[in-house]
Amino acid sequence: MQKPFVVSLSNHERRSKKRVMQVKQGNDISQQLADAVKAATQEHARLAITGGGSKRFYTGQPEGEPLDVTGHRGIVSYEPTELVVTARAGTPLAEVEAALAEKEQMLGFEPPYFGPTATLGGAVACGFSGPRRPYAGSARDFVLGTKIINGKGEILKFGGEVMKNVAGYDVSRLMVGAFGTLGVLLEVSLKVLPIPAKEITLSFELPADKAITAMNAWAAQPLPLSAAGHVGDILYMRLSGTEPGVRAARAKLGGELVENGAEFWRELREHQHGFFQDAVPLWRLSEPPAAPPIELPGKWFIDWGGAQRWLKSDAPAVTVHEHAEKTGGYAALFRHATKNGATSHPLPAVLATLHRNLKRAFDPDGLMNRGTVGMI
Amino acid sequence: MSAARPSIPPETARQSLARRLREFLPRESVLTDAEDLRPYECDGLSAYRKLPWIVALPETVEQVGRILKLCRREHISVVARGAGTGLSGGALPLEDGVLLSLAKFTRILEVDPANRTATVEPGVRNLAITDAAAPYGFYYAPDPSSQLACSIGGNVAENSGGVHCLKYGLTVHNVLGLKFFTMDGELVTLGGKTLDAPGYDLLALMTGSEGMLGVIVEITVKLLPKPERAQVVLAAFDDIAKAGAAVAAIIAGGFVPAGLEMMDNLAIRAAEEYAKAGYPVDAVAILLCELDGTQEEVAAGIAQVRELLTRQGATGVRTAKDEAERLRMWAGRKAAFPAVGRLAPDYYCMDGTIPRKHLAKVLARISALSREHGLPVANVFHAGDGNLHPLILYDANKPGELKNAEELGGKILELCVAVGGTITGEHGVGVEKINQMCVQFTKQELAQFHALKAAFDPDGLLNPGKAVPKPARCAEFGRMHVHGGKLKFPELERF
Ligand SMILES: Cc1cc2nc3c(=O)[nH]c(=O)nc-3n(C[C@H](O)[C@H](O)[C@H](O)COP(=O)(O)OP(=O)(O)OC[C@H]3O[C@@H](n4cnc5c(N)ncnc54)[C@H](O)[C@@H]3O)c2cc1C
Numbered sequence: 001m002q003k004p005f006v007v008s009l010s011n012h013e014r015r016s017k018k019r020v021m022q023v024k025q026g027n028d029i030s031q032q033l034a035d036a037v038k039a040a041t042q043e044h045a046r047l048a049i050t051g052g053g054s055k056r057f058y059t060g061q062p063e064g065e066p067l068d069v070t071g072h073r074g075i076v077s078y079e080p081t082e083l084v085v086t087a088r089a090g091t092p093l094a095e096v097e098a099a100l101a102e103k104e105q106m107l108g109f110e111p112p113y114f115g116p117t118a119t120l121g122g123a124v125a126c127g128f129s130g131p132r133r134p135y136a137g138s139a140r141d142f143v144l145g146t147k148i149i150n151g152k153g154e155i156l157k158f159g160g161e162v163m164k165n166v167a168g169y170d171v172s173r174l175m176v177g178a179f180g181t182l183g184v185l186l187e188v189s190l191k192v193l194p195i196p197a198k199e200i201t202l203s204f205e206l207p208a209d210k211a212i213t214a215m216n217a218w219a220a221q222p223l224p225l226s227a228a229g230h231v232g233d234i235l236y237m238r239l240s241g242t243e244p245g246v247r248a249a250r251a252k253l254g255g256e257l258v259e260n261g262a263e264f265w266r267e268l269r270e271h272q273h274g275f276f277q278d279a280v281p282l283w284r285l286s287e288p289p290a291a292p293p294i295e296l297p298g299k300w301f302i303d304w305g306g307a308q309r310w311l312k313s314d315a316p317a318v319t320v321h322e323h324a325e326k327t328g329g330y331a332a333l334f335r336h337a338t339k340n341g342a343t344s345h346p347l348p349a350v351l352a353t354l355h356r357n358l359k360r361a362f363d364p365d366g367l368m369n370r371g372t373v374g375m376i
Numbered sequence: 377m378s379a380a381r382p383s384i385p386p387e388t389a390r391q392s393l394a395r396r397l398r399e400f401l402p403r404e405s406v407l408t409d410a411e412d413l414r415p416y417e418c419d420g421l422s423a424y425r426k427l428p429w430i431v432a433l434p435e436t437v438e439q440v441g442r443i444l445k446l447c448r449r450e451h452i453s454v455v456a457r458g459a460g461t462g463l464s465g466g467a468l469p470l471e472d473g474v475l476l477s478l479a480k481f482t483r484i485l486e487v488d489p490a491n492r493t494a495t496v497e498p499g500v501r502n503l504a505i506t507d508a509a510a511p512y513g514f515y516y517a518p519d520p521s522s523q524l525a526c527s528i529g530g531n532v533a534e535n536s537g538g539v540h541c542l543k544y545g546l547t548v549h550n551v552l553g554l555k556f557f558t559m560d561g562e563l564v565t566l567g568g569k570t571l572d573a574p575g576y577d578l579l580a581l582m583t584g585s586e587g588m589l590g591v592i593v594e595i596t597v598k599l600l601p602k603p604e605r606a607q608v609v610l611a612a613f614d615d616i617a618k619a620g621a622a623v624a625a626i627i628a629g630g631f632v633p634a635g636l637e638m639m640d641n642l643a644i645r646a647a648e649e650y651a652k653a654g655y656p657v658d659a660v661a662i663l664l665c666e667l668d669g670t671q672e673e674v675a676a677g678i679a680q681v682r683e684l685l686t687r688q689g690a691t692g693v694r695t696a697k698d699e700a701e702r703l704r705m706w707a708g709r710k711a712a713f714p715a716v717g718r719l720a721p722d723y724y725c726m727d728g729t730i731p732r733k734h735l736a737k738v739l740a741r742i743s744a745l746s747r748e749h750g751l752p753v754a755n756v757f758h759a760g761d762g763n764l765h766p767l768i769l770y771d772a773n774k775p776g777e778l779k780n781a782e783e784l785g786g787k788i789l790e791l792c793v794a795v796g797g798t799i800t801g802e803h804g805v806g807v808e809k810i811n812q813m814c815v816q817f818t819k820q821e822l823a824q825f826h827a828l829k830a831a832f833d834p835d836g837l838l839n840p841g842k843a844v845p846k847p848a849r850c851a852e853f854g855r856m857h858v859h860g861g862k863l864k865f866p867e868l869e870r871f
Contacts (some may be wrong), residue, residue, distance in 0.1 A: 031856065054564055058638075062619070079731075079733055080628050081624035081625070081627050081628040081732065081733060082624075082627075082731050082732055082733055083627055084731070104630065126655075127572075127577070133571065134571060137545065137549060138571065138572065140577055140580055141545065141548075141549050143448065150824060154820045154824075156818070156820055156821045156824055157818075158821070159822065160796060160797065161731055161796055162729040162730060162731055162762055162796070162797050162798055163478070163542075163729065163761035163762060163763070163799040164537055164541070164546065164729045164758075164761050164762075164763045164798075164799075164801035164802055165729060165800075165801060166534065166535050166584045166798075166800050166801065166802060166803070166804050166805070167798050167799050167800050167805055167809070167813060167816055167817075168805070168813065168816075168821070168825055168843075168844065169584070169585055169588075169589075169825055169828055169829075169844075170548070170580050170581055170583065170584050171580060171581075171825075171828070173548070173575055173577055173580035173581070174578075174580060174581045175577060176577055176580075177572075177576070177577055178577070179577055180390065182576070188378060193632070194630035194631075194632070195630075197630070216490055216491070216492075219481070219492065219601075220489065220492060220514070220601050221601050222601045222604045222669065222670060223670070224602045224669070224673065241669070241673055242673045242676050242677060243671070243676070244672035244675070244676045245669060245670050245672050245673030245676070247672065248670055248671070248672040248673075249670065267735055286570040286571060286572050286573065287570060288488075288491045288493075288568070288569035288570055289492075289569075289571075290488075290490035290491045302620070304571060307570060307571045308571070314631075328568050328569055329568075329570055330570060330572075330573055330574050332574065344574045344575070345574040346574075347574060347575050348565070349533065350558070350562045350563070350564050351564060351565075351566075351575060351578075352563065354558075354578065354831065354832065355575055355576055357830075357831035357832070358576060358828065358831045360831070361824075361827035361828050361830065361831040362824070362827070362828075369852065
């Protein structure tokens, strides 16, 4: 039996007074937030953890009173030689990236914002990653540690700021992509990367099947790839690295130099590319990268070197899921024009049980982000 | 074992369980005689030994499921075992439980060159994956120095690391899919050949869970293309603080070396004598920095790194002139543990990780502690990711020296935690560091770990007593000791 993964199905009407007052920037309100969670457990209230709201289209509106975490903000520590940044979850993502850019460093997973209000906590809770993901790693790959509030209102710290740490279960990475259903993220420590000295984008005129073959053939060679996407019969390849390394790779690959390459990848990452300006339901398929083009009606934007495929299609959900499964992948209805809330790929029953057990282990009263749909 | 079973079950119970296991396992795959059980009494940390009650050696996935179902029903504990090279006693058996060996699961199920993955059984040796991938120009990146012997199942259970992990990530970054059994005997599939899968990131959670959450029966790993070129630079320093600062400068300079290792004078001299690597024996510290990538990248990078090291006050900088010299430079590093082991009757290996910025301070403090305790400490470690392996030299036959070494080791681990680090970077907690978990985590955090464990294994039947201390335990201390170099697998390098 297959069941969609939904943390809670029941509705719970609540007054919508804000549990935490707004505080000034660069502030630590861990204790207030923890007290708010404790109070909620006593009142059997439910809490909708609220950051910048930039990804509501995906998460939907969880039940209960908003627990505003945007007041919990500021970079706690950042030392470029450590390649680690620790920041409070409510810190605007733009602020974190700006601080890193000043030291010629960056978040390796190229996080999508989906809006200017995006916070670091939201980015990590959703666990989305941008075009660099297949070559540099995903959001969870870069997470080294977290501080969270669990459903009992306890402040807990897992992992840390070091590169290697096997003491205890990897709760920090479990928080990535858990959409706040296992706890309120307070702080996140992330490994960061140096900004490559040189970055260029090349284009090639190729149909989808040939593009998929090419992306994978190049990924099988020691080339400094950092993104590969295909739309409208054009394959785009990004190369990042040292000046001579990129030059040599370019000579090997050929293709046309794309003038505004950075803009292309940004538009893809933020779904601002013309492809995404459409009212047709948008599906995200996570596929084995070399899977041939999938026989579904609609238009495709292939990203992540073939491993992430965007599909605009009116095909029924069962059909999309079936095709994804047949090719060894998963499909999520990522965005609709009319309503908030994605639909993730159904989980097999054993996995759904484990999810419920884990939810209970972290949030025994089920108060956090109930009704959040969707894991991709 | 569970609290409900206060004493060791009698022989009749053992024979009855063995009989029931033999209903679906070949006779010779269920061991109960002492001499058959002996090889399973410890893992790589041989200071801890216990004869298992029963050893089961299944050959099929279905058999693993049946063993677990039977044990769950009978409320019998199970410890999974890979190759038994673990250094923290994670696979230490139980005197009243089943030791479930995955040793017979040695098949490489598939190498998929198009998707750059390998799907393997859990008992496959780490290096065997790279061997199977090599014809396609690929390799499996995480390279623990036990890679000749250790199993991929054990690697996943420990989230093992190696020299290459600085650039290519730990096991957790290189696993795409898993199949595992819960203690209920339910088969769970996570991920596959995709880069992500719906739901909570159980793949990350399973990695490094030390056999506490499930028994892994299949693993899909990511394969990487072999780099075109690798080149190493050796830099000598007359001051350990300068060497530490150089590590920080390399990282800050935007380099991501394929390996960045440090050795102090004691380790240099020992390794040079043992392996004739061509190290400068008068140096206070050396750094080995390897870059890999395309010809052009490596050539440009090496020139820059050389310059940087000189600026950082290196007294000598040398690039391997050919592949043979490169391998010789690494051979010295890789032989450092056994080499140091020859300097004293016993040594005690630590595995703390610290933020790199504290390298100089922590090394100075370790050296002061070493003087205070009158015991030499050699340092040879993964400087690039701050993973220390201080080796405390002592002689267990001298009265009080063992205790002295333990105290010194304890202070070093506390120092690691105090500067924001951790008690274990890659060897795991197991039984060895279970008490130090109390230093690193609060009561609530430990309780959260137990709750998480119960989500998978409510009766606590999988690998009980390991990895996470019960509140009552948080007073004792346990340590790893190497007596007379008698760590198992002496033929392998130690990191
Ligand atoms: C000489 C030497 C050098 C070493 N160098 C390194 C190094 O450089 N880096 C490093 O990280 N480690 C190193 N180690 C430690 C050790 O090799 C690793 O921890 C390795 O991953 C253990 O693998 P194994 O198959 O031997 O596992 P085991 O020792 O058999 O088991 C380890 C743990 O994993 C669990 N386990 C094993 N298989 C499974 C399974 N299929 N499902 C669920 N749980 C399972 C066990 O219950 C146990 O808790 C070294 C060890 C030695 C002896």
